[in-house]
Amino acid sequence: MKKIKYILLGLAAMTTVVNAQENKIKKADANFNNYAYAPAIDSYEKLVNDGYSQEQIFKNLGNANYLNANYAEAANWYQKLFLLENTAIDAEFMYRYAQTLKSLEKYTESDQWMQKFKAAKANDQRAIQFGNNLDYLDKIEANSNRYDIKNLLINSKESDFAPSFNNEMLVFSTARDSGLTSKNIHEWNNKSFLNLYYASPNEEGAYIMASKLSKNLNKKTHESSTAFTKDGSTVYFTRNNSENGKFARDKNGVSRLKIYRATLTDGEWRNIEELPFNGDDYSVAHPTLNSDESKLYFASDMPGTLGQSDIFVVDVNSDGSFGTPKNLGGKVNTESRETFPFITSENKLYFSSDGHPGLGGLDVFVTNLDNENEPTIENIGRPINSEEDDFSFIFNEQTKKGFFASNREGGQGDDDIYGFLENKALDLSCHTKITGIIKDQETGALLADAEVSIFNVKNEIVSKTTSGADGSFTMDGDCANGEYKLAASKDEYNNGDRMFTTVDSKDTDTIELGLEKTRKSAPIGTDLTKYLDIEPIYFDFDKSLIRKDAQTSLEKILTYLKAYPEVFINIKSHTDSRANDAYNEKLSARRAKATAEYLFMKGVAKDRITYEGMGENELTNECSNGVPCSREKHQSNRRSEFIVIK
Secondary structure, three states, rough: OHHHHHHHHHHHHHHHHHHHHHHHHHHHHHHOOOOOHHHHHHHHHHHOOOOOOOOOHEEEEEEEHHHHOHHHHHHHHHHHHHHHHOOOOOHHHHHHHHHHHHHHHHHHHHHHHHHHHHHOOOOHHHHHHHOOOOOOHHHHHHHHOOOOEEEEEOOOOOOOHHHHEEEEEEEEOOOOOOOOOHHEEEOOOOOOOOEEEEOEEOOOOEEEEOOEEEOOOOOOOOOEEEEOOOOEEOOOOOOOOEEOOOEEEOOOOOOOOOOOOOOEEEEEEEEEEEOOOOOOOOOOEEEEOOOOOOOEEEEEOOOOOOOOEEEEEEEOOOOOOEEOOOOOOOOOOOOEEEEEEEEEOOEEEEEEEOOOOOOOOOOEEEEOOOOOOOOOEEEEEOOOOOOOOOOEEEEEEEOEEEEEEEEEOOOOOOEEEEEEEEEEOOOOOOEEEEEEEEEEEEOOOOOOOOEEEEEOOOOOEEEEEEEOOOOOHHHHHEEOOEEEEEEEEEOOOOOOEEEEEOOOOEEEEEHHHHOEEEEOOOOOOOOOHHOOOOEEEEOOOOOOOOHHHHHHHHHHHHHHHHHOOOOOOOEEEOOOOOOOHHHHHHHHHHHHHHHHHHHHHHHHHHHEEEEEOOOOOOOOOOOOOOOOOHHHHOOOOOOOEEEEOO
16 A cells, blocks of 8 residues: 555656646647747746757747847757757758858758758759759858948947937937836847937037937837938837737737827927838738838738848828838749838849848848849848848948948847948849850861850840850840740851740850851862861772772862852872873772762762873872882872863
């Protein structure tokens, strides 16, 4: 009975421990599912320290750190996830792991995981882009070193980001208002709620002092990402769901982001209103206006979104109403995050993304919206971009100055605002690389100095160049999908061309184009063996049979005669000086007849060919009667010639 009693007590204790651990997991999961990532991370890490190694814990720890931009920690948990045995991991974790490895500057290992992701999700836009841009690091490097950047003095020890222009004033979002109570702390990252601040430049153009913007705009919620009209009378800004000015969640415990509009009246921001396309089941954030303020661009995960967040555009009507939001589509948006759009005066869209090939975290990209059909998406390179998150980029194209935010090392806080000066503009015209070789069609010899051109379907020249010494060429092609013609020309060759196809702006490698040498009718008196640069028709000693090597040259003579049916020739055959003159006359006559009959047999009309034996009367060297000579010198005299006579 005592044994049974102790066993029952032991089982009860074990049940209590198991239930306690299960409750901890449920609490951590609840925090994670409610986007309270900071307490979720703390709870999960305690469970791991207690010996738990469940797949879902590693997934949530990886994702919670990833979404809080703690990429080194995220990489650690994703690695542990992939080390688990007998687990089927969704490909999205491969992608995120690859991204976190970039932030650790492990690009080779990151690319290996991207190859696995590509194999698992071949139709994913990110996989396609990776496959089309395996040299993405080289391209980023080519776009780099065009900016001088400087950390601003107005940064705090907390998070400062989302700068925007309001004439000379710089408006930004900050978490510097640290509260003493948990009401001022957001559980996503255990940081203070965001407020809007502004700073004006001093006489040297530096931003030193920052002040809080209107109380009407700053509530006990997150406020960020402003966009002002040029006259400064209207502002669009981002705010969480709120009730009576306080942070609020929806029925699922989630506080969504919304864009609001306010107008400046008597020096105060009033008439604050939600935009009509906000929703309670999705977020709308980070507004920016185009140059004439007729369009508002923003980021959202509203229905119709391709990824975690996409960039949309909506018409702003003259009466202040709005059209229907439109997704910018799969050229700009991916299955990951595209966010923080900014439109310049020249209609260039800058945005941040972790879906396009980058250095790690969010990188800043740019595209020219005037190239709507075939937009080029360019990573703007270092030093704007880094291995961490780089975002909320704004730019004045007239002054070449702007601002952006980053959580890179060396800053004053979690996110810092940096000022920059652009020293060199980025070429946003779309180009594809076309490479190839120009050859002699018959011999395969590489042809230098050939003029090479590309034509589109309208027969318009797209690009033009000249082949190098090795016959190679490299040209800029057009990005538009479709058929193109590559054409080449060179002196003494007929013009040649071939078609090729461009798909999804991919480069076209190693197009080979053979040119046929121009065949001109030889002048009267010309020996065709010399004119065609072929081996002479030689005969063995005391023989008149056509040798196999001679047949090769005879076939080229035959080709020429067929190409120029108006040409008539006289075949003159010769001997060396050995044997007597009378014998050599007869031998050369037999050789001339054998040569002519070979061509007759191949279809050349008999009235086009005459033939005669020349004996030893027309030697090519000094090897006459009685002169000792080598076999090779005697051989050069035993030949047939093909003289053009008409």
